[in-house]
Amino acid sequence: MSTFSPGWTMAIEWMIIGITLILFAAISVIILVYVERKVAAFFQLRIGPNRVGPYGIFQTVADFIKLLMKEHITSKKADKFLFNLAPFIIVTAAFLGIGAIPFALGLHVFDINIGVFYLTAVSSVGVLGILLGGWAGNNKYSLIGALRSGAQIVSYELSITLSILTIVVLVGSLQLSEIIASQETGWWIIRGHLPAWIAFVIFLIAGTAETNRGPFDLAEAESELTAGFHTEYSGIKFAMFFLAEYLSLFIIASVGATVFLGGWLPFHIGTWAAFNNIMDYIPSIIWFFGKVAGLIGIIMWFKWTFPRLRIDQLLVLEWKYLLPINLVNLLLVSFIALMGWYF
Amino acid sequence: MNAIVKYFSGIAHGLKTLATGMKITGYYFSHARKEIITQQYPENRDELQMFDRFRGIVEMPHDENNEHACTGCQACEVACPNGSIEILWERIVNPETGKKKKTIDKHVYHFSMCTLCNLCIIACPTDAIKMGQNFEYSVFDRKQLTYVLNKPGSKVRDDVED
Numbered sequence: 001m002s003t004f005s006p007g008w009t010m011a012i013e014w015m016i017i018g019i020t021l022i023l024f025a026a027i028s029v030i031i032l033v034y035v036e037r038k039v040a041a042f043f044q045l046r047i048g049p050n051r052v053g054p055y056g057i058f059q060t061v062a063d064f065i066k067l068l069m070k071e072h073i074t075s076k077k078a079d080k081f082l083f084n085l086a087p088f089i090i091v092t093a094a095f096l097g098i099g100a101i102p103f104a105l106g107l108h109v110f111d112i113n114i115g116v117f118y119l120t121a122v123s124s125v126g127v128l129g130i131l132l133g134g135w136a137g138n139n140k141y142s143l144i145g146a147l148r149s150g151a152q153i154v155s156y157e158l159s160i161t162l163s164i165l166t167i168v169v170l171v172g173s174l175q176l177s178e179i180i181a182s183q184e185t186g187w188w189i190i191r192g193h194l195p196a197w198i199a200f201v202i203f204l205i206a207g208t209a210e211t212n213r214g215p216f217d218l219a220e221a222e223s224e225l226t227a228g229f230h231t232e233y234s235g236i237k238f239a240m241f242f243l244a245e246y247l248s249l250f251i252i253a254s255v256g257a258t259v260f261l262g263g264w265l266p267f268h269i270g271t272w273a274a275f276n277n278i279m280d281y282i283p284s285i286i287w288f289f290g291k292v293a294g295l296i297g298i299i300m301w302f303k304w305t306f307p308r309l310r311i312d313q314l315l316v317l318e319w320k321y322l323l324p325i326n327l328v329n330l331l332l333v334s335f336i337a338l339m340g341w342y343f
Numbered sequence: 344m345n346a347i348v349k350y351f352s353g354i355a356h357g358l359k360t361l362a363t364g365m366k367i368t369g370y371y372f373s374h375a376r377k378e379i380i381t382q383q384y385p386e387n388r389d390e391l392q393m394f395d396r397f398r399g400i401v402e403m404p405h406d407e408n409n410e411h412a413c414t415g416c417q418a419c420e421v422a423c424p425n426g427s428i429e430i431l432w433e434r435i436v437n438p439e440t441g442k443k444k445k446t447i448d449k450h451v452y453h454f455s456m457c458t459l460c461n462l463c464i465i466a467c468p469t470d471a472i473k474m475g476q477n478f479e480y481s482v483f484d485r486k487q488l489t490y491v492l493n494k495p496g497s498k499v500r501d502d503v504e505d
Contacts, residue, residue: 039372043368045371045380
């Protein structure tokens with residue numbers, strides 16, 4: 001018993017990490033759903049949940065307990081295997097993404113040298129779950145929602161990747177830890193001048209579309225398609241789609257915070273030693289989650305302000321505006337990086 | 344050249360309008376504590392104020408001498424499209440002058456038939472009845488929905504003319 005074999009040690013270590021991530025994901029989703037409902041209420045001058053617990057903080061806990069206890073319904077003509085597989089695919093994709101995010105100094109599950117590439121690749125696996133769920137349910141609403149989502153993700157995946165590439169050009173590395181290390185002297189959004197700002201705005205728009213949130217929630221489109229691709233799901237399977245949606249929101253915000261806002265690095269102003277020292281005292285995990293919370297707040301602001309786009313407007317926005325601007329922006333930033341004009 | 348100008352001005356216009364929208368919702372969000380319009384109904388029952396033009400159940404205001412302004416002219420009864428007002432009246436002889444005067448005995452109001460249309464209030468020549476502010480109407484028996492608007496022992500105010 002005194003020594004585990006290296007294989008077992010590895011296995012136990014990965015298990016602990018996995019359980020930690022699952023717990024973290026579940027808790028953060030419960031918090032995010034509560035925050036979303038409260039924020040939505042404030043944007044619409046309502047009060048929001050306020051009956052279960054003080055300020056309604058146990059509302060989402062109660063909701064999740066209700067969801068877990070509901071009946072699993074699979075319709076008769078559904079493709080049973082794919083129908084039950086789809087929620088797992090979408091949740092797995094979200095979990096794969098969360099593993100690669102640097103939460104704080106040293107709190108990083110796996111730091112591969114193609115971190116950015118990995119994240120963008122993994123986040124597009126989620127659409128497979130949406131497509132399968134929409135197809136297998138044998139429901140026309142689901143199918144329309146799923147196909148809309150397919151068109152949407154294929155389009156916006158380009159924008160999100162190109163806007164991250166803008167910063168990757170400046171860093172010269174795809175590794176997330178190196179992207180953070182390169183921002184030691186200043187966040188890219190400050191150092192990268194106008195191109196970084198354009199890339200940041202495009203990232204926010206495309207990220208909102210990537211997570212299927214309003215104003216880009218065509219896949220769900222409550223007023224047209226009841227619930228879009230997850231119309232046929234009930235109980236815990238629906239909860240898994242819900243979980244994945246909020247996890248991907250968290251992942252998008254984390255990627256944005258890491259790439260544009262310096263990840264867990266504190267905010268420094270040039271040579272103000274005293275100010276910088278005070279900022280250093282705030283733990284890195286608070287910096288990270290503060291930035292993520294800010295970005296999530298902006299994305300929620302979008303959702304509760306703008307009306308939903310039509311499918312043709314969605315594609316026009318991507319192919320006629322975001323993509324050409326992004327390509328020109330990438331060219332511009334390459335030139336800046338070549339001449340060393342960023343500071 | 345014209346198309347290029349149109350393209351970029353379109354982007355600028357789009358961003359501007361989006362920013363306008365976000366400014367409005369951002370104002371709501373930052374002032375949410377003060378401007379929330381949702382009422383916490385059962386809790387604020389004591390201080391809840393209905394708005395001025397709210398049309399609640401019809402009531403007849405009485406002054407401190409238990410006097411009202413209803414002369415029993417039955418204009419409200421005629422005006423009511425549903426027949427929910429029924430006035431029981433009699434002629435009472437004034438002992439001083441010896442003149443007969445029409446006086447209401449009971450102003451019966453069947454709330455179960457009332458649509459709160461306001462026509463009786465418009466018809467009333469002496470403003471004896473008005474739309475009340477109460478909105479809690481539930482009762483356990485429909486007999487309880489028949490109200491008598493004038494209080495027992497009340498009489499018409501002296502300065503009110505037919």
